[in-house]
Every structure is written in structure tokens, then in C-alpha cells.
Amino acid sequence: MAYQIVAACTNCWACQPLCPSEAIYPAAPHFLIDAKRCTECDGAYSEPQCAAICPIEAAIVDSQGVAVNPPGSLTGIPPERMAAARAEIGAR
Amino acid sequence: MSDKVTQLQSEPEEGGCTKSGCGAGSEPLSHLPEAIRQKVHNHPCYSEQAHHHYARMHVAVAPACNIQCHYCNRKYDCANESRPGVVSELLTSQQAVKKVLAVAANIPQMTVLGVAGPGDPLANPERTLGTFRELAEKAPDIKLCLSTNGLALPKHVEEIAALNVDHVTITINCVDPDIGAQIYPWIFWNNRRVRGRKAAEILIEQQQRGLEMLVAKGVLVKVNSVMIPGVNDQHLKEVSKVVKAKGAFLHNVMPLIAEPEHGTFYGLMGQRSPNNAELQALQDACAGDMAMMRHCRQCRADAVGMLGEDRGAEFTLDKIETMEIDYAAAMERRAQVHAQIEATRSAQAAQVQQGGETLVPISILKRPKAEPPLRPLLVAVASEGMGLVNQHFGHAREFLVYEASTQGVRFIGARKADNYCDGGDSCGDGDAKWSAILKALEGCEVMLCSRIGMGPWEKLEAAGIEPNNEYPMEPIEAAVAAIYRQWQEAGRLHRAAAPRNALSA
Numbered sequence: 001m002a003y004q005i006v007a008a009c010t011n012c013w014a015c016q017p018l019c020p021s022e023a024i025y026p027a028a029p030h031f032l033i034d035a036k037r038c039t040e041c042d043g044a045y046s047e048p049q050c051a052a053i054c055p056i057e058a059a060i061v062d063s064q065g066v067a068v069n070p071p072g073s074l075t076g077i078p079p080e081r082m083a084a085a086r087a088e089i090g091a092r
Numbered sequence: 093m094s095d096k097v098t099q100l101q102s103e104p105e106e107g108g109c110t111k112s113g114c115g116a117g118s119e120p121l122s123h124l125p126e127a128i129r130q131k132v133h134n135h136p137c138y139s140e141q142a143h144h145h146y147a148r149m150h151v152a153v154a155p156a157c158n159i160q161c162h163y164c165n166r167k168y169d170c171a172n173e174s175r176p177g178v179v180s181e182l183l184t185s186q187q188a189v190k191k192v193l194a195v196a197a198n199i200p201q202m203t204v205l206g207v208a209g210p211g212d213p214l215a216n217p218e219r220t221l222g223t224f225r226e227l228a229e230k231a232p233d234i235k236l237c238l239s240t241n242g243l244a245l246p247k248h249v250e251e252i253a254a255l256n257v258d259h260v261t262i263t264i265n266c267v268d269p270d271i272g273a274q275i276y277p278w279i280f281w282n283n284r285r286v287r288g289r290k291a292a293e294i295l296i297e298q299q300q301r302g303l304e305m306l307v308a309k310g311v312l313v314k315v316n317s318v319m320i321p322g323v324n325d326q327h328l329k330e331v332s333k334v335v336k337a338k339g340a341f342l343h344n345v346m347p348l349i350a351e352p353e354h355g356t357f358y359g360l361m362g363q364r365s366p367n368n369a370e371l372q373a374l375q376d377a378c379a380g381d382m383a384m385m386r387h388c389r390q391c392r393a394d395a396v397g398m399l400g401e402d403r404g405a406e407f408t409l410d411k412i413e414t415m416e417i418d419y420a421a422a423m424e425r426r427a428q429v430h431a432q433i434e435a436t437r438s439a440q441a442a443q444v445q446q447g448g449e450t451l452v453p454i455s456i457l458k459r460p461k462a463e464p465p466l467r468p469l470l471v472a473v474a475s476e477g478m479g480l481v482n483q484h485f486g487h488a489r490e491f492l493v494y495e496a497s498t499q500g501v502r503f504i505g506a507r508k509a510d511n512y513c514d515g516g517d518s519c520g521d522g523d524a525k526w527s528a529i530l531k532a533l534e535g536c537e538v539m540l541c542s543r544i545g546m547g548p549w550e551k552l553e554a555a556g557i558e559p560n561n562e563y564p565m566e567p568i569e570a571a572v573a574a575i576y577r578q579w580q581e582a583g584r585l586h587r588a589a590a591p592r593n594a595l596s597a
Contacts, residue, residue: 010167011182012211014156018283045283053280055157055166074160076277077360085352085360 002038008059015050144479148204151188152394153219157211159279162357185222194412197422200429209393214244245302253309263316269293307339314342332378344385386505466585468497474541485544496576501569507532
């Protein structure tokens with residue numbers, strides 16, 4: 001049972017000092033979670049702290065590989081709107 | 093830089109502008125108590141006068157943020173972008189201190205070091221305050237300031253005051269949680285992500301408490317607000333009243349920056365930015381209650397140099413590594429350069445008080461009552477600093493806009509001509525550049541610069557804007573006053589502005 005930081009991470013450091021298990025550490029190209037230490041904040045906080053402050057959608061996934069903050073959940077930008085804009089800007 | 097120093101030393105002691113000579117609006121801080129004016133006298137971000145002479149820098153030591161704003165995208169880094177929240181190189185406190193000392197040695201006009209992001213300075217208290225602590229020791233002449241969203245402010249007020257950080261900017265976009273809920277999708281508070289109206293309520297409460305606590309400690313507080321049409325534009329008048337009542341000394345209403353390519357909520361959802369006329373109208377409406385800042389350039393969280401310029405590329409980490417700096421000598425040199433700047437400024441002020449010729453014309457304009465009223469005139473100016481008309485039109489990346497009227501000459505704002513981009517090959521063609529320039533010159537009838545090529549001259553004329561290169565190296569406000577007098581004598585101010593370049597509503 002452990003969370004994982006994946007490629008979308010922007011290395012903003014917000015999560016690192018919050019982790020009650022000191023499981024998060026800076027690494028290249030992005031921060032990582034030590035799976036042996038991570039408890040998903042079970043018993044410590046009602047919300048896993050890294051996922052509760054992370055500003056980047058889909059940067060943290062659970063043990064099943066599912067994004068804890070799925071696309072659209074933090075910015076409010078509907079994923080289809082984001083995809084359309086990306087296509088439009090890419091075509092310029 | 094040595095050439096800069098030479099320029100300062102040979103600076104002609106020509107007339108400039110002070111409160112008495114240039115009309116009430118010229119220096120918006122002229123009504124403030126002497127103690128506050130002393131504090132901001134050489135701070136380019138707080139004093140419109142100072143920004144012509146002094147430089148500032150931001151160090152990007154604060155990557156983490158504790159809230160999300162709809163005008164911000166936390167993924168962004170583009171070297172060509174100049175706007176808040178964007179940086180190229182994140183620094184540790186130690187690296188930041190090294191960079192500040194290097195910049196302050198090479199740009200002796202520097203007076204101010206700010207921490208403004210790219211996240212929130214107080215969401216990274218160790219990095220931010222650690223940088224301040226070390227700098228206070230190594231470069232005690234540099235003023236320290238920070239710019240925060242205010243959420244974590246109350247718990248850090250003590251330390252901010254103890255470190256002599258005497259300028260703090262709080263971004264306050266609303267005092268009404270229903271409006272806040274449309275600007276902030278979430279905040280991180282007490283170990284939870286809080287959303288919606290509740291989030292805005294907490295944020296507003298912390299901002300207001302932080303403001304009150306700072307004022308009680310004697311820390312100068314400026315309030316920044318982002319004008320978001322249809323969301324908080326009308327509401328900002330109320331914000332201005334509230335923050336003034338609580339003791340903020342300056343309000344900076346800035347236009348929303350929102351383009352789809354920025355990847356922000358507002359950019360992607362089609363939220364529009366205000367135009368120049370709307371921004372000016374709101375600033376004027378808020379000005380009834382409070383001193384307004386109009387020279388903000390909405391700079392990057394790692395900006396370096398005079399406002400409106402960014403010399404960050406000269407001071408990357410690898411370049412700093414190779415610089416040899418004598419810190420004590422650098423501080424001494426700064427003191428000398430600042431003394432020269434102050435001598436120039438006092439000479440300008442003294443000249444005006446003695447009825448210096450350059451600024452008299454504006455008072456002559458107060459015509460007998462029977463005359464029909466004269467309309468105001470907007471003049472765009474290309475300037476590299478020192479308060480002078482000293483820039484080639486083709487080199488201008490922004491224009492300073494002044495309004496001349498029978499009341500005097502007042503500064504309206506700085507408008508970027510490069511559409512928040514450096515206009516390089518990758519960033520749009522010549523036509524796009526021209527449309528950005530003409531947009532920046534909206535409402536202006538005169539373009540004042542030291543030199544200008546024939547092609548641009550004709551293009552400006554065709555757009556209904558009169559180019560003027562007759563005042564090279566002259567003080568800006570005197571030149572604008574002289575132009576106003578010429579227009580008045582030629583009877584050009586009795587009729588309405590030429591419709592071609594009239595302000596759009």
C-alpha cells in the first residue's frame with residue numbers, strides 16, 4: 001500500500017515537508033515516494049497529505065496506478081476542453 | 093555596469109517632475125506621511141518616481157503553493173514569457189543569496205530584493221525567510237520584500253517584522269467569498285484540500301487578518317488585485333475601500349493575463365482580459381479611496397533589472413559561478429550610485445520648486461473661465477529610464493502612457509508592446525508585433541521617443557498616432573507638457589479626439 005509520484009510532477013516541493021512518514025524525497029527527473037515508508041497517511045490524516053496539496057493533476061497515483069487527482073479535478077478545466085485547446089494550439 | 097555609472101555621472105541636471113510641478117496624479121504617494129515616503133523613496137515597485145531610477149530583482153526560491161488561482165498554471169516555464177508565476181531556474185536559499193550579491197554588484201542601481209514565487213513565498217517559509225536572513229547580514233543595504241496570497245501570512249507576521257522585511261504585498265482579489273469561489277478552486281488548509289466558497293472564506297479571513305497584523309507592526313502593505321472582467325471588476329472598488337480602511341498604503345489593480353496557450357483555467361475557458369480603457373477606468377474609480385499604483389509590469393518571479401527590463405539571462409547559476417565579486421566594494425559602489433541618483437532627483441525637485449521653466453507651461457494652461465474646456469491628451473513614451481525620453485521607438489518593448497490635461501501631467505500606466513513575449517522568431521511575425529504595438533498605443537495620440545525610423549513613422553501616422561522625436565533626453569513630463577501646450581496653441585484640443593485611435597470602451 002503506497003502512493004507513487006509519476007512523470008507529471010513539476011518538482012514544486014509542496015508535498016515533501018508534509019509527509020508524516022518522511023517517505024518523499026527529491027530525485028531526477030522528479031520527486032519519488034519510498035514505497036516501504038508510505039502509509040498513505042493511514043491513521044495520521046484524513047487525507048493523504050501529498051495528494052491533498054499537489055497542484056498537478058495525475059502526478060500522484062495510488063497502488064492501483066489510478067490518479068488520486070484525476071484530470072479536471074484540481075484546475076476545473078474539463079479534460080475535453082484541455083484536449084481541444086492543445087490540438088488547436090498545436091495546429092498553429 | 094561601468095557604462096551605466098558613466099551615464100549616471102554625466103546625467104544633466106535637467107528639470108524633472110515632482111509632486112508640486114506635475115499635477116496631483118503624478119506621484120500617487122505624495123499625500124502619504126513623510127515616514128512612509130522615506131521608506132518607499134527608492135523602491136521601484138512602490139514608487140512611480142523611483143522606478144525610473146532604481147532596479148529590483150526577484151529570486152525564485154519559493155516553488156510550493158498552498159492555493160490554486162484560476163489565472164495560474166503551475167506547470168509553466170517559458171524564457172520568453174514575462175508574467176507572475178513563471179521562472180526558468182529554481183534556486184535554493186544559498187544559490188539565491190549568491191545570485192543577489194552578484195546582481196547587486198553588477199547593477200548598482202539595485203535597491204530591492206523580492207521573493208514572489210513561483211509559488212507562494214510563505215508556503216516555503218524556510219527557503220524564503222532563510223534567504224532574507226542571510227541577505228540581511230551580507231547586504232544590509234538591500235531592501236527585502238515579499239508578495240503573498242496571504243493564506244499563511246498571520247502565522248509568519250512576527251518573523252517577517254523581526255527580519256525587517258518592511259514591504260509586503262498581499263494579492264487580494266475579493267472580500268466576498270461568493271466572488272472568491274469563482275477565482276480560487278481550492279486551498280490547502282489545516283492538512284486538507286478545501287474547495288469552493290468555504291476555501292474562499294478562509295483565504296479572505298487570513299488575508300484580512302494578515303493585513304491588520306502587518307499594519308499593527310508598522311510593515312508597509314501594498315495590495316495587488318487582478319481585474320477579472322465579469323468576476324471581480326466592480327467588486328474591486330469595495331476591496332480598495334476595505335484595504336485602505338485597514339491601513340494598506342497602496343493598491344495595485346492589474347489586468348488579468350489569460351491566453352489559451354498559458355494553460356490556465358481562465359485562458360482555456362475563454363475568460364477575457366480587460367482592455368486598457370477598462371483598466372484605467374477602474375483604477376481611476378478606486379483612486380478616489382486610495383493611492384493607486386499604475387507602473388506595475390507584472391514581472392516574472394525571477395525578474396532582474398529595472399522594471400520593464402529583464403536581465404535574468406545574464407545571471408544564470410553557471411554564469412554567477414564564474415563571477416568574482418568583492419562584496420564590500422560592491423556595497424560601497426551602490427551607495428555612491430544611489431547618492432548620485434538622489435543628487436539628480438533633488439536637483440530636479442529643486443529646479444521645479446524654483447519655478448523651473450520646463451514645468452511651468454502646464455500651469456499656464458489654466459485658461460480664463462470663458463474658454464471652452466480642453467480635452468486631455470494621451471501621450472505614449474519610449475524610455476529606458478531616468479525619467480527621460482531616451483529610447484529609440486524600435487527598441488521599445490513597452491510604452492509609458494501619460495495623460496496631459498489642464499490639471500497637469502499624470503502617469504497612467506505602462507503598456508507592454510510585445511504581448512508578454514519577446515517577439516523573437518518563435519513568437520509571431522512582424523504583423524503580430526505591429527498589432528501588439530497598436531493595441532498598446534490604444535487611445536494615444538502622440539508617440540514620444542528619442543528616434544524613430546521612417547517606416548514606423550508612416551505606419552504610426554496611418555494609425556492616427558503622431559510620432560514625435562523632438563525631445564530626445566528631455567524629462568518625460570516636461571516634454572509631455574510642452575506637447576500639450578503646442579496642441580492647445582494650435583487649437584487641437586477643443587475638438588474631440590480623432591476617432592481612429594479613440595479609446596474603445
